[in-house]
Amino acid sequence: xxxxxxxxxSTPASGALTYEEKRHARNLGIAYIVLAGITMIFLTGHSGxxxxxxxxxxxxxxPAQPLAWFVAASLSVVAGIQLWxxxxxxxxVVLAMASLLIFMSFLSWAAAGREFSFIGMLASAxxxxxxxxxxxxxxxxxxxxxxxxxxxxxxxxxxxxTSAFVGSIASGWPGMxxxxxxxxxxxxxxxxxxxxxxLLAWLAIRFKVDQVIVGFFINFFVLxxxxxxxxxxxxxxxxxxxxxxxxxxxxxxxxxxxxxxxxLFQQTVFVYAAYVLVVVFxxxxxxxxxxxxxxxxxxxxxxxxxxGVNVLRLRYRNVIMAGAIAGFGxxxxxxxxxxxxxxxxxxxxxxxxAVVIVGRWHPVGxxxxxxxxxxxxxxxxxxxxxxxxxxxxxxxxxxxxxxIVVVAGFVGRSRGPKAAGQPYESQ
Amino acid sequence: MELELRGxxxxxxxxxxxxxxxxxxxxxxxxxxxxxxxxGKSTLMNVLYGLYKADEGEILIDGVPQHFTSPRDAIAAGIxxxxxxxxxxxxxxxxxxxxxxxxxxxxxxxxxxxxxxxEQVRTISEQYGMHLDPDAxxxxxxxxxxxRVEIIKVLFRHAKxxxxxxxxxxxxxxxxxxxxVIVESLKADGKGIVFITHKxxxxxxxxxxxxxxxxxxxxxxxxxxxxxxTELAEMMxxxxxxxxxxxxxxxxxxxxxxxxxxxxxxxxxxxxVDHVGLQVRAGEIVGIAGVQGNGQTELVDALVGLRRVAGxxxxxxxxxxxxxxxxxxxxxxxxxxxxxxxxxxxxxxFDITENLALTGYYAPPLSSGLTIDWKAARTTAEHLVEQxxxxxxxxxxxxxxxxxxxxxxxxxxxxxxxDLKLAIACQPTRGIDVGSIEYIHERIVALRxxxxxxxxxxxxxxxxxxxxxRVVVMYRGKVVADLPRASTSHNEVGLYMAGAKESAA
Numbered sequence: 001x002x003x004x005x006x007x008x009x010s011t012p013a014s015g016a017l018t019y020e021e022k023r024h025a026r027n028l029g030i031a032y033i034v035l036a037g038i039t040m041i042f043l044t045g046h047s048g049x050x051x052x053x054x055x056x057x058x059x060x061x062x063p064a065q066p067l068a069w070f071v072a073a074s075l076s077v078v079a080g081i082q083l084w085x086x087x088x089x090x091x092x093v094v095l096a097m098a099s100l101l102i103f104m105s106f107l108s109w110a111a112a113g114r115e116f117s118f119i120g121m122l123a124s125a126x127x128x129x130x131x132x133x134x135x136x137x138x139x140x141x142x143x144x145x146x147x148x149x150x151x152x153x154x155x156x157x158x159x160x161x162t163s164a165f166v167g168s169i170a171s172g173w174p175g176m177x178x179x180x181x182x183x184x185x186x187x188x189x190x191x192x193x194x195x196x197x198x199l200l201a202w203l204a205i206r207f208k209v210d211q212v213i214v215g216f217f218i219n220f221f222v223l224x225x226x227x228x229x230x231x232x233x234x235x236x237x238x239x240x241x242x243x244x245x246x247x248x249x250x251x252x253x254x255x256x257x258x259x260x261x262x263x264l265f266q267q268t269v270f271v272y273a274a275y276v277l278v279v280v281f282x283x284x285x286x287x288x289x290x291x292x293x294x295x296x297x298x299x300x301x302x303x304x305x306x307x308g309v310n311v312l313r314l315r316y317r318n319v320i321m322a323g324a325i326a327g328f329g330x331x332x333x334x335x336x337x338x339x340x341x342x343x344x345x346x347x348x349x350x351x352x353x354a355v356v357i358v359g360r361w362h363p364v365g366x367x368x369x370x371x372x373x374x375x376x377x378x379x380x381x382x383x384x385x386x387x388x389x390x391x392x393x394x395x396x397x398x399x400x401x402x403x404i405v406v407v408a409g410f411v412g413r414s415r416g417p418k419a420a421g422q423p424y425e426s427q
Numbered sequence: 428m429e430l431e432l433r434g435x436x437x438x439x440x441x442x443x444x445x446x447x448x449x450x451x452x453x454x455x456x457x458x459x460x461x462x463x464x465x466x467g468k469s470t471l472m473n474v475l476y477g478l479y480k481a482d483e484g485e486i487l488i489d490g491v492p493q494h495f496t497s498p499r500d501a502i503a504a505g506i507x508x509x510x511x512x513x514x515x516x517x518x519x520x521x522x523x524x525x526x527x528x529x530x531x532x533x534x535x536x537x538x539x540x541x542x543x544x545x546e547q548v549r550t551i552s553e554q555y556g557m558h559l560d561p562d563a564x565x566x567x568x569x570x571x572x573x574x575r576v577e578i579i580k581v582l583f584r585h586a587k588x589x590x591x592x593x594x595x596x597x598x599x600x601x602x603x604x605x606x607x608v609i610v611e612s613l614k615a616d617g618k619g620i621v622f623i624t625h626k627x628x629x630x631x632x633x634x635x636x637x638x639x640x641x642x643x644x645x646x647x648x649x650x651x652x653x654x655x656x657t658e659l660a661e662m663m664x665x666x667x668x669x670x671x672x673x674x675x676x677x678x679x680x681x682x683x684x685x686x687x688x689x690x691x692x693x694x695x696x697x698x699x700v701d702h703v704g705l706q707v708r709a710g711e712i713v714g715i716a717g718v719q720g721n722g723q724t725e726l727v728d729a730l731v732g733l734r735r736v737a738g739x740x741x742x743x744x745x746x747x748x749x750x751x752x753x754x755x756x757x758x759x760x761x762x763x764x765x766x767x768x769x770x771x772x773x774x775x776x777f778d779i780t781e782n783l784a785l786t787g788y789y790a791p792p793l794s795s796g797l798t799i800d801w802k803a804a805r806t807t808a809e810h811l812v813e814q815x816x817x818x819x820x821x822x823x824x825x826x827x828x829x830x831x832x833x834x835x836x837x838x839x840x841x842x843x844x845x846d847l848k849l850a851i852a853c854q855p856t857r858g859i860d861v862g863s864i865e866y867i868h869e870r871i872v873a874l875r876x877x878x879x880x881x882x883x884x885x886x887x888x889x890x891x892x893x894x895x896x897r898v899v900v901m902y903r904g905k906v907v908a909d910l911p912r913a914s915t916s917h918n919e920v921g922l923y924m925a926g927a928k929e930s931a932a
Binding site for chain 2: 021287288289290291292293295296299300302303304305306307308309418
């Protein structure tokens with residue numbers, strides 16, 4: 001048992017930096033220099049003004065080349081100050097500002113001499129973040145109770161397939177239109193993903209099979225199964241793969257707020273559901289009996305067990321509920337595209353796991369992280385429309401690349417539930 | 428309320444852990460259950476707490492037979508347990524830990540009512556004079572206070588019988604005194620107390636009645652007012668035991684180990700061992716006393732090369748070995764008995780031969796360059812098993828299946844069976860039976876008499892006082908006292924351990 005003494009051995013004098021902090025500050029300074037160099041070499045290459053369109057015909061323009069030079073110069077100054085004496089409590093603010101500058105400079109470079117729908121990019125960032133939020137909440141629900149669930153990808157993929165397949169069939173039932181058929185599909189997606197999650201729970205909790213291996217098995221099984229059914233059943237019968245896409249559900253009044261209205265309040269039901277989920281889940285996790293027990297079981301299951309909390313039952317329940325959430329999240333693809341394609345989730349379930357880590361196992365943190373990763377997705381999506389000269393393969397790669405960069409910055413600084421991944425054996 | 432265990436028998440494959448055990452305790456009474464490690468105390472309590480199902484016998488409360496299938500049942504029947512290893516969630520507050528499982532709620536049983544929880548915790552805490560802040564985080568609290576949280580957990584569930592499993596093992600001498608005060612107030616309140624321990628002096632001090640368990644059987648009871656600790660020890664072990672370590676005067680020789688300004692810090696730069704100066708001479712036992720977590724572990728880890736030394740020097744017979752690796756240390760004639768037997772001392776899934784070969788497998792006579800000569804290893808092992816009195820069916824037995832005492836003897840045999848200049852023993856007798864303790868203490872004294880420098884690190888003050896020629900006390904990473912054994916007392920060392928006293932060490 002680790003025991004923390006009150007009489008913690010002497011800490012360095014207040015104000016002094018620890019070894020770790022010093023190293024971190026130095027690395028950050030070096031990173032600024034590297035970014036300044038990249039900005040100078042690559043982003044000064046396009047001349048012309050990039051026009052960023054907002055809503056209601058408004059827009060603003062940024063001259064690509066001067067901006068890039070300005071950003072490079074600012075970054076150099078920032079790097080100098082960072083290495084010289086650091087920014088203290090402003091470190092993270094400066095980092096955020098610097099990231100924003102680079103981001104804008106990059107967009108100006110990409111859209112130099114053209115028009116670019118800035119607000120469209122932000123709105124679709126919100127859209128793209130939706131399945132990540134569902135996936136991450138499912139992941140948090142499992143990991144907080146001590147089960148590592150890397151099968152989120154498979155659960156999302158199953159949700160996408162089942163909602164498309166069952167949704168298409170159900171809309172043909174007597175007395176049922178395409179709309180209500182779609183929701184039958186969503187229900188089926190939740191149920192089947194919950195079943196897959198139950199399989200994970202059963203193997204991992206009951207038989208103590210390594211959770212990562214079970215997760216991998218489910219991911220590959222779902223990928224194989226849906227790909228097979230897709231090519232054998234859906235391609236042969238196009239009627240089985242045709243659901244309505246869900247239109248935007250504009251929220252009265254709120255949708256008229258300038259800029260924000262179009263980004264946040266002209267979205268589909270799935271987006272609003274994600275936000276409701278985050279609020280409700282946060283409340284449940286930190287304010288209810290269930291939340292207290294879930295967190296206890298994820299941190300110190302034996303302690304919970306000796307107080308009469310049924311560890312295994314709670315883990316089963318959470319994993320199965322998480323499955324239903326992921327199944328619902330998977331239906332987002334069907335709602336957006338109106339059909340299923342092979343491997344349509346394309347790794348978003350794994351990015352959701354990164355979102356869990358970056359969001360520090362907190363639903364609100366996960367929401368912020370999901371928006372960030374959603375932004376990467378959305379930028380990649382918009383870039384492919386602009387003729388930037390970047391190879392399209394590279395553009396498709398960027399969301400994953402940025403995931404690695406962000407997660408690498410977080411590793412070691414984000415601590416997960418202590419008992420996550422450990423099977424529990426009652427005495 | 429009266430609790431009675433009648434004829435409890437619990438068998439595990441190959442062993443009878445409890446054999447027809449009878450026990451009873453009444454409200455307002457303290458029963459001490461003493462026995463060696465492995466005598467079946469913990470098994471018995473796990474049966475009582477619903478964690479194990481007894482094969483035979485019954486549990487009666489006020490004469491009514493009970494059927495416990497889980498801790499929930501035992502709790503409902505009014506039985507509370509304070510475990511040896513605390514069952515607390517470190518990132519939770521006191522109140523959250525206390526109410527878990529029986530949370531006060533609102534909104535139809537969904538919402539956690541933390542305000543009420545806090546209030547209830549504060550009430551109980553005040554009632555028994557425990558002074559706990561319901562909002563304090565467990566991970567920020569000292570062990571003594573964490574134990575109080577455990578006690579409040581039990582009281583919160585309206586326990587009438589409270590079982591303490593080795594409650595004093597992790598406490599400082601002063602915290603132990605505070606603990607006994609709390610036990611008295613529980614007793615005055617009419618709670619029945621079962622106090623499990625292997626420390627006889629404590630049992631005699633606090634109990635109204637003492638019950639002795641040996642090899643799963645109750646071998647008798649004793650009245651603490653009249654019984655002597657030697658008599659209790661004999662009942663516990665089954666033969667006369669010498670509680671005092673036999674130790675003749677011995678003149679120390681030259682300095683073997685010398686630390687100067689020895690400093691160790693953790694990766695974040697926090698200083699864990701703070702400019703320690705220490706000398707150990709040939710033929711001298713230096714004991715490091717201190718409450719767990721005051722830098723002793725880190726000191727030894729850095730000394731034997733398992734941790735980076737942040738500053739200062741280490742000399743072994745005049746040679747600078749500050750940056751030596753564990754193998755260098757081994758070659759220099761340094762033995763290390765690590766504090767965590769299971770994790771650092773042995774490989775549980777290896778057999779005895781393999782474990783004994785761990786320090787010498789790479790060199791003759793065990794190795795001929797490419798391959799290990801298992802025949803030679805086996806012969807050596809058989810020899811050591813005999814020499815160090817390791818009780819095992821054969822040298823091919825998995826070390827994990829041996830008792831704690833025999834596992835420790837395997838480590839002792841491996842580490843001490845060669846030419847040594849210095850032996851470092853950390854918690855050498857933690858959790859092992861009296862017979863093995865006696866044996867290991869004898870070995871350590873024999874080493875000293877043979878002219879080896881010995882450094883003993885122990886959080887058991889009794890052990891340090893029994894073995895050491897010189898007592899060094901560590902507190903918050905510093906050496907706060909360096910005293911000749913002959914001219915110091917338990918009490919004085921205890922005060923240094925608690926940081927209540929400081930000398931120019």
